[in-house]
Amino acid sequence: MPVDVEPYRIYVPESELTDLRVRLARTRWPEAATASGWTHGIPLHEVRSLCGYWAESYDWRAAEARLNAVPQYLVTVDSLTIHVLHARSSYPGAMPLVLTHGWPGSVLELVDLVEPLTDPLSHGGTAEDAFDVVIPSLPGYGFSGKPIRPGWGIERIAAAWAEIMAAFGYTRYGAAGSDWGTSVSSLLGALDGEHVAGVHLVPPLAGPDPAAAEDLTDAERQALAHLRRRGVSSSAYSEAHRTAPQTVGYALLDSPAGLCAWMGEKLISWTDPAGPSAGLTRDQILDQVTLYWLTGTAASSARLYAESIDRVSGWISGEDATQVRVPVGASIFPAELPRPSRRWVTRRYPDLRYWKEHDRGGHFPALEVPELLIADLRAFFRPLRAGAAIT
DSSP: OOOEEEEEOOOOOHHHHHHHHHHHHTOOOOOOOSSSTTTTSSOHHHHHHHHHHHHHTOOHHHHHHHHHTSOEEEEEETTEEEEEEEEOOSSTTOEEEEEEOOSSOOHHHHGGGHHHHHOGGGGTOOGGGOEEEEEEOOTTSTTSOOOSSSOOSHHHHHHHHHHHHHHTTOSSEEEEEETHHHHHHHHHHHHSTTTEEEEEEESOOOOOOGGGTTOOOHHHHHHHHHHHHHHHHHOHHHHHHHHOHHHHHHHHHHOHHHHHHHHHHHHHHTSOTTSTTSSOOHHHHHHHHHHHHHHTOHHHHHHHHHHHHHHHHHHHHTSOOOOOOSOEEEEEOTTOSOOOOHHHHHHHOTTEEEEEEOSSOOSOHHHHOHHHHHHHHHHHHGGGOTTOOOO
Protein backbone atom coordinates (compact mmCIF):
# COMPACT_ATOMS: atom_id res chain seq x y z
CA MET A 1 0.00 0.00 0.00
CA PRO A 2 1.50 3.41 -0.93
CA VAL A 3 2.49 5.80 1.84
CA ASP A 4 1.11 9.31 1.43
CA VAL A 5 3.21 12.19 2.87
CA GLU A 6 1.77 15.72 3.21
CA PRO A 7 3.38 18.79 4.82
CA TYR A 8 1.67 19.92 8.02
CA ARG A 9 1.68 22.90 10.37
CA ILE A 10 -0.07 23.16 13.73
CA TYR A 11 -2.49 25.94 14.53
CA VAL A 12 -5.04 25.64 17.32
CA PRO A 13 -7.94 28.12 16.95
CA GLU A 14 -8.05 30.77 19.68
CA SER A 15 -11.62 29.69 20.44
CA GLU A 16 -10.32 26.35 21.74
CA LEU A 17 -7.90 28.09 24.11
CA THR A 18 -10.71 30.34 25.33
CA ASP A 19 -12.92 27.30 25.91
CA LEU A 20 -10.12 25.70 27.92
CA ARG A 21 -9.82 28.73 30.21
CA VAL A 22 -13.60 28.87 30.68
CA ARG A 23 -13.73 25.21 31.63
CA LEU A 24 -10.88 25.66 34.11
CA ALA A 25 -12.72 28.57 35.74
CA ARG A 26 -15.81 26.37 36.17
CA THR A 27 -13.98 23.46 37.79
CA ARG A 28 -15.85 21.80 40.64
CA TRP A 29 -13.11 20.87 43.09
CA PRO A 30 -13.22 17.97 45.56
CA GLU A 31 -12.24 18.41 49.18
CA ALA A 32 -8.68 17.65 50.19
CA ALA A 33 -7.73 14.01 50.73
CA THR A 34 -8.14 12.56 54.22
CA ALA A 35 -4.67 11.00 53.98
CA SER A 36 -1.51 13.08 54.10
CA GLY A 37 0.83 13.80 51.22
CA TRP A 38 0.40 11.74 48.05
CA THR A 39 -1.07 8.66 49.77
CA HIS A 40 -4.43 9.06 48.01
CA GLY A 41 -3.02 10.56 44.80
CA ILE A 42 -1.92 14.02 43.72
CA PRO A 43 -2.83 16.57 46.44
CA LEU A 44 -5.53 19.18 45.88
CA HIS A 45 -3.14 22.11 46.29
CA GLU A 46 -0.85 20.74 43.55
CA VAL A 47 -3.65 20.49 41.00
CA ARG A 48 -5.21 23.84 41.90
CA SER A 49 -1.82 25.51 41.56
CA LEU A 50 -1.18 23.89 38.17
CA CYS A 51 -4.64 24.72 36.87
CA GLY A 52 -4.39 28.31 38.09
CA TYR A 53 -1.16 28.75 36.19
CA TRP A 54 -2.68 26.96 33.18
CA ALA A 55 -5.62 29.35 33.04
CA GLU A 56 -3.73 32.57 33.72
CA SER A 57 -0.11 32.28 32.55
CA TYR A 58 0.65 29.20 30.46
CA ASP A 59 1.45 30.02 26.81
CA TRP A 60 0.37 27.31 24.37
CA ARG A 61 1.52 29.44 21.45
CA ALA A 62 5.13 29.10 22.64
CA ALA A 63 4.82 25.30 22.58
CA GLU A 64 3.12 25.45 19.20
CA ALA A 65 5.99 27.57 17.85
CA ARG A 66 8.58 25.04 19.06
CA LEU A 67 6.79 22.32 17.13
CA ASN A 68 6.33 24.47 14.04
CA ALA A 69 10.05 25.27 14.01
CA VAL A 70 10.56 21.66 12.88
CA PRO A 71 9.27 20.40 9.50
CA GLN A 72 6.15 18.32 10.06
CA TYR A 73 4.18 15.88 7.98
CA LEU A 74 1.02 13.83 8.03
CA VAL A 75 1.98 10.38 6.80
CA THR A 76 -0.82 7.99 5.89
CA VAL A 77 0.32 4.42 6.48
CA ASP A 78 -1.82 1.31 6.90
CA SER A 79 -4.90 3.55 6.44
CA LEU A 80 -4.05 5.72 9.47
CA THR A 81 -2.61 9.24 9.47
CA ILE A 82 0.55 9.63 11.58
CA HIS A 83 1.86 13.05 12.60
CA VAL A 84 5.64 13.15 12.14
CA LEU A 85 8.36 15.69 12.90
CA HIS A 86 11.21 15.21 10.42
CA ALA A 87 14.35 17.34 10.62
CA ARG A 88 17.24 16.65 8.25
CA SER A 89 20.73 17.65 9.36
CA SER A 90 22.86 19.90 7.18
CA TYR A 91 25.88 17.67 7.82
CA PRO A 92 26.76 15.02 5.20
CA GLY A 93 26.42 11.46 6.40
CA ALA A 94 23.98 12.25 9.22
CA MET A 95 22.47 9.10 10.68
CA PRO A 96 18.67 8.78 10.51
CA LEU A 97 17.15 8.26 13.96
CA VAL A 98 13.52 7.62 14.80
CA LEU A 99 12.60 8.67 18.36
CA THR A 100 9.42 7.33 19.99
CA HIS A 101 7.65 8.79 23.02
CA GLY A 102 5.23 7.17 25.46
CA TRP A 103 2.46 8.09 27.91
CA PRO A 104 2.03 10.70 29.37
CA GLY A 105 4.57 12.10 26.95
CA SER A 106 4.33 13.35 23.38
CA VAL A 107 6.41 14.85 20.59
CA LEU A 108 6.67 17.92 22.86
CA GLU A 109 8.71 15.75 25.22
CA LEU A 110 11.28 15.18 22.47
CA VAL A 111 11.18 18.25 20.21
CA ASP A 112 13.96 20.08 22.05
CA LEU A 113 16.36 17.24 21.20
CA VAL A 114 16.10 18.09 17.51
CA GLU A 115 18.60 20.93 17.38
CA PRO A 116 21.37 19.25 19.43
CA LEU A 117 20.99 16.05 17.40
CA THR A 118 20.82 17.64 13.94
CA ASP A 119 23.38 20.39 14.64
CA PRO A 120 25.89 18.85 17.06
CA LEU A 121 28.66 21.40 16.39
CA SER A 122 26.48 24.09 17.95
CA HIS A 123 25.71 21.88 20.96
CA GLY A 124 28.96 20.40 22.20
CA GLY A 125 29.38 17.61 19.65
CA THR A 126 31.22 16.97 16.41
CA ALA A 127 29.96 16.87 12.84
CA GLU A 128 30.28 13.07 12.95
CA ASP A 129 27.57 13.02 15.65
CA ALA A 130 24.85 14.45 13.38
CA PHE A 131 21.45 12.79 13.05
CA ASP A 132 18.46 13.22 10.80
CA VAL A 133 15.64 13.11 13.36
CA VAL A 134 12.20 11.56 12.87
CA ILE A 135 9.68 11.87 15.74
CA PRO A 136 6.25 10.33 15.10
CA SER A 137 3.25 10.77 17.37
CA LEU A 138 1.95 7.36 18.40
CA PRO A 139 -1.43 6.40 16.90
CA GLY A 140 -4.15 7.94 19.04
CA TYR A 141 -1.71 10.48 20.47
CA GLY A 142 -1.24 14.14 19.63
CA PHE A 143 -2.01 15.07 16.04
CA SER A 144 -1.91 11.48 14.77
CA GLY A 145 -5.11 9.77 13.74
CA LYS A 146 -7.18 7.79 16.24
CA PRO A 147 -7.67 4.11 15.40
CA ILE A 148 -11.35 3.24 15.07
CA ARG A 149 -10.87 -0.53 15.35
CA PRO A 150 -8.74 -2.74 17.59
CA GLY A 151 -5.37 -3.92 16.38
CA TRP A 152 -3.10 -0.90 16.68
CA GLY A 153 -0.74 -2.41 19.23
CA ILE A 154 3.00 -1.97 19.48
CA GLU A 155 3.73 -4.56 16.78
CA ARG A 156 1.62 -2.74 14.20
CA ILE A 157 3.12 0.59 15.26
CA ALA A 158 6.64 -0.77 14.73
CA ALA A 159 5.64 -1.94 11.25
CA ALA A 160 4.23 1.52 10.50
CA TRP A 161 7.47 3.15 11.65
CA ALA A 162 9.43 0.94 9.24
CA GLU A 163 7.18 2.12 6.39
CA ILE A 164 7.58 5.76 7.44
CA MET A 165 11.37 5.51 7.48
CA ALA A 166 11.30 3.90 4.04
CA ALA A 167 8.97 6.63 2.77
CA PHE A 168 11.52 9.23 3.86
CA GLY A 169 14.16 7.38 1.85
CA TYR A 170 16.15 5.76 4.67
CA THR A 171 17.54 2.28 4.13
CA ARG A 172 19.61 2.15 7.33
CA TYR A 173 18.68 3.95 10.52
CA GLY A 174 18.67 3.87 14.31
CA ALA A 175 15.73 3.79 16.71
CA ALA A 176 15.42 5.03 20.27
CA GLY A 177 12.72 5.61 22.85
CA SER A 178 11.43 5.48 26.38
CA ASP A 179 8.17 4.25 27.93
CA TRP A 180 6.14 2.87 24.98
CA GLY A 181 9.09 3.93 22.84
CA THR A 182 11.28 1.16 24.28
CA SER A 183 8.79 -1.48 23.18
CA VAL A 184 8.17 0.02 19.75
CA SER A 185 11.90 0.48 19.12
CA SER A 186 12.67 -3.08 20.24
CA LEU A 187 10.01 -4.52 17.95
CA LEU A 188 11.22 -2.30 15.13
CA GLY A 189 14.70 -3.79 15.56
CA ALA A 190 13.26 -7.30 15.51
CA LEU A 191 10.94 -6.63 12.57
CA ASP A 192 13.23 -4.53 10.37
CA GLY A 193 16.66 -5.72 11.45
CA GLU A 194 17.88 -5.55 7.87
CA HIS A 195 17.59 -1.77 8.04
CA VAL A 196 17.86 -0.97 11.76
CA ALA A 197 21.49 -0.32 12.72
CA GLY A 198 20.72 -0.42 16.44
CA VAL A 199 18.23 0.58 19.12
CA HIS A 200 18.80 2.71 22.21
CA LEU A 201 16.40 2.07 25.08
CA VAL A 202 15.52 3.97 28.27
CA PRO A 203 15.52 1.41 29.82
CA PRO A 204 15.42 -1.97 28.07
CA LEU A 205 12.49 -4.04 29.34
CA ALA A 206 13.82 -7.29 30.72
CA GLY A 207 13.42 -9.32 33.89
CA PRO A 208 14.96 -12.24 35.76
CA ASP A 209 14.98 -15.78 34.43
CA PRO A 210 11.97 -17.52 36.07
CA ALA A 211 14.01 -20.74 36.11
CA ALA A 212 16.55 -19.07 38.40
CA ALA A 213 14.23 -17.05 40.61
CA GLU A 214 16.44 -17.34 43.69
CA ASP A 215 19.66 -16.43 41.88
CA LEU A 216 19.49 -12.69 42.48
CA THR A 217 22.00 -10.09 43.54
CA ASP A 218 21.16 -7.59 46.27
CA ALA A 219 20.72 -4.86 43.64
CA GLU A 220 18.35 -7.08 41.63
CA ARG A 221 16.29 -7.87 44.72
CA GLN A 222 16.05 -4.19 45.50
CA ALA A 223 14.97 -3.38 41.94
CA LEU A 224 12.21 -6.00 42.11
CA ALA A 225 11.08 -4.71 45.51
CA HIS A 226 10.82 -1.17 44.15
CA LEU A 227 8.83 -2.43 41.19
CA ARG A 228 6.44 -4.34 43.47
CA ARG A 229 5.91 -1.25 45.62
CA ARG A 230 5.13 0.81 42.53
CA GLY A 231 2.64 -1.84 41.43
CA VAL A 232 0.82 -1.70 44.78
CA SER A 233 0.89 2.06 45.30
CA SER A 234 0.51 3.69 41.89
CA SER A 235 -0.49 1.34 39.09
CA ALA A 236 -4.20 2.24 39.06
CA TYR A 237 -3.78 4.41 35.96
CA SER A 238 -2.39 1.45 33.99
CA GLU A 239 -5.20 -0.88 35.05
CA ALA A 240 -7.80 1.75 34.17
CA HIS A 241 -6.21 2.24 30.76
CA ARG A 242 -5.95 -1.52 30.22
CA THR A 243 -9.45 -2.47 31.33
CA ALA A 244 -11.60 0.62 30.79
CA PRO A 245 -9.98 3.26 28.57
CA GLN A 246 -13.39 4.29 27.27
CA THR A 247 -14.83 4.78 30.75
CA VAL A 248 -11.99 6.95 32.00
CA GLY A 249 -12.00 8.80 28.69
CA TYR A 250 -15.41 10.38 29.28
CA ALA A 251 -14.13 12.23 32.34
CA LEU A 252 -10.71 13.11 30.97
CA LEU A 253 -12.02 14.58 27.72
CA ASP A 254 -14.64 16.66 29.53
CA SER A 255 -12.63 18.12 32.42
CA PRO A 256 -9.27 19.82 31.89
CA ALA A 257 -8.69 19.83 35.65
CA GLY A 258 -9.32 16.09 35.70
CA LEU A 259 -6.90 15.51 32.85
CA CYS A 260 -4.32 17.72 34.58
CA ALA A 261 -4.62 15.65 37.76
CA TRP A 262 -4.52 12.31 35.91
CA MET A 263 -1.43 13.17 33.90
CA GLY A 264 0.20 15.60 36.31
CA GLU A 265 0.41 12.94 39.01
CA LYS A 266 2.80 10.93 36.82
CA LEU A 267 4.60 13.89 35.26
CA ILE A 268 5.52 14.98 38.78
CA SER A 269 6.01 11.70 40.64
CA TRP A 270 8.01 9.89 37.96
CA THR A 271 10.77 12.51 37.87
CA ASP A 272 13.94 12.57 39.96
CA PRO A 273 13.21 14.72 43.04
CA ALA A 274 16.93 14.85 43.80
CA GLY A 275 17.86 15.93 40.28
CA PRO A 276 19.31 19.33 39.43
CA SER A 277 15.92 20.76 38.43
CA ALA A 278 13.98 18.82 41.11
CA GLY A 279 11.43 17.62 38.58
CA LEU A 280 9.71 19.24 35.64
CA THR A 281 8.71 22.89 35.38
CA ARG A 282 5.04 23.86 35.27
CA ASP A 283 5.43 24.68 31.58
CA GLN A 284 6.94 21.27 30.83
CA ILE A 285 4.07 19.55 32.63
CA LEU A 286 1.40 21.66 30.95
CA ASP A 287 2.96 21.24 27.51
CA GLN A 288 2.04 17.57 27.73
CA VAL A 289 -1.36 18.06 29.34
CA THR A 290 -2.38 20.80 26.91
CA LEU A 291 -1.43 18.76 23.85
CA TYR A 292 -3.60 15.87 25.08
CA TRP A 293 -6.44 18.29 25.86
CA LEU A 294 -6.41 20.16 22.57
CA THR A 295 -6.20 16.96 20.52
CA GLY A 296 -8.82 15.12 22.61
CA THR A 297 -6.61 12.06 22.95
CA ALA A 298 -7.04 10.98 26.58
CA ALA A 299 -9.18 7.97 25.62
CA SER A 300 -7.45 7.07 22.34
CA SER A 301 -4.00 7.17 23.94
CA ALA A 302 -5.15 4.99 26.84
CA ARG A 303 -6.32 2.27 24.43
CA LEU A 304 -2.70 1.35 23.69
CA TYR A 305 -2.61 -0.20 27.19
CA ALA A 306 -5.58 -2.40 26.31
CA GLU A 307 -3.76 -3.42 23.14
CA SER A 308 -0.25 -4.05 24.45
CA ILE A 309 0.39 -3.74 28.19
CA ASP A 310 0.07 -7.49 28.79
CA ARG A 311 2.93 -8.20 26.40
CA VAL A 312 5.06 -5.47 27.96
CA SER A 313 4.38 -6.91 31.41
CA GLY A 314 5.75 -10.25 30.21
CA TRP A 315 9.01 -8.60 29.19
CA ILE A 316 9.34 -6.72 32.49
CA SER A 317 8.68 -9.85 34.57
CA GLY A 318 11.10 -11.96 32.54
CA GLU A 319 8.41 -14.46 31.56
CA ASP A 320 8.92 -13.44 27.93
CA ALA A 321 12.56 -13.13 26.89
CA THR A 322 12.06 -13.26 23.12
CA GLN A 323 15.36 -11.96 21.84
CA VAL A 324 16.07 -8.78 19.92
CA ARG A 325 19.33 -9.36 18.06
CA VAL A 326 20.25 -5.95 16.66
CA PRO A 327 22.88 -3.91 18.55
CA VAL A 328 21.38 -2.35 21.68
CA GLY A 329 22.31 0.54 23.95
CA ALA A 330 20.85 1.11 27.41
CA SER A 331 20.54 4.18 29.62
CA ILE A 332 19.46 3.59 33.23
CA PHE A 333 18.26 6.55 35.30
CA PRO A 334 17.94 6.26 39.10
CA ALA A 335 14.35 7.51 39.47
CA GLU A 336 13.06 5.30 36.65
CA LEU A 337 11.22 2.01 37.05
CA PRO A 338 11.82 -0.67 36.04
CA ARG A 339 15.59 -0.76 36.53
CA PRO A 340 16.76 -4.06 34.99
CA SER A 341 20.17 -5.47 35.71
CA ARG A 342 22.70 -5.86 32.95
CA ARG A 343 22.49 -9.66 32.98
CA TRP A 344 18.69 -9.54 32.68
CA VAL A 345 19.07 -7.28 29.68
CA THR A 346 21.65 -9.47 27.92
CA ARG A 347 19.27 -12.43 28.23
CA ARG A 348 16.78 -10.62 25.99
CA TYR A 349 19.23 -8.39 24.08
CA PRO A 350 22.30 -10.56 23.42
CA ASP A 351 24.09 -7.87 21.37
CA LEU A 352 24.27 -5.26 24.13
CA ARG A 353 26.88 -2.71 23.01
CA TYR A 354 26.38 0.22 25.41
CA TRP A 355 25.38 0.38 29.08
CA LYS A 356 25.25 3.56 31.13
CA GLU A 357 23.92 3.95 34.67
CA HIS A 358 23.38 7.61 35.58
CA ASP A 359 23.32 9.27 38.99
CA ARG A 360 20.38 11.56 38.20
CA GLY A 361 17.25 11.58 36.08
CA GLY A 362 13.90 9.84 35.98
CA HIS A 363 11.22 8.77 33.54
CA PHE A 364 11.53 11.85 31.31
CA PRO A 365 15.26 12.23 30.59
CA ALA A 366 14.65 14.31 27.45
CA LEU A 367 13.11 16.94 29.73
CA GLU A 368 15.01 16.34 32.98
CA VAL A 369 18.58 15.63 31.85
CA PRO A 370 18.67 16.11 28.06
CA GLU A 371 22.46 16.52 28.04
CA LEU A 372 22.90 13.00 29.44
CA LEU A 373 20.48 11.45 26.98
CA ILE A 374 22.07 13.23 24.03
CA ALA A 375 25.54 12.10 25.11
CA ASP A 376 24.32 8.50 25.34
CA LEU A 377 22.69 8.60 21.91
CA ARG A 378 25.87 9.98 20.37
CA ALA A 379 28.10 7.46 22.14
CA PHE A 380 25.97 4.40 21.33
CA PHE A 381 25.36 5.15 17.67
CA ARG A 382 28.87 6.48 16.89
CA PRO A 383 30.38 3.06 15.99
CA LEU A 384 27.22 2.02 14.10
CA ARG A 385 27.18 4.88 11.62
CA ALA A 386 28.99 3.44 8.62
CA GLY A 387 26.69 3.68 5.61
CA ALA A 388 23.76 4.76 7.75
CA ALA A 389 22.04 7.31 5.56
CA ILE A 390 21.07 6.58 1.97
CA THR A 391 18.32 8.93 0.85
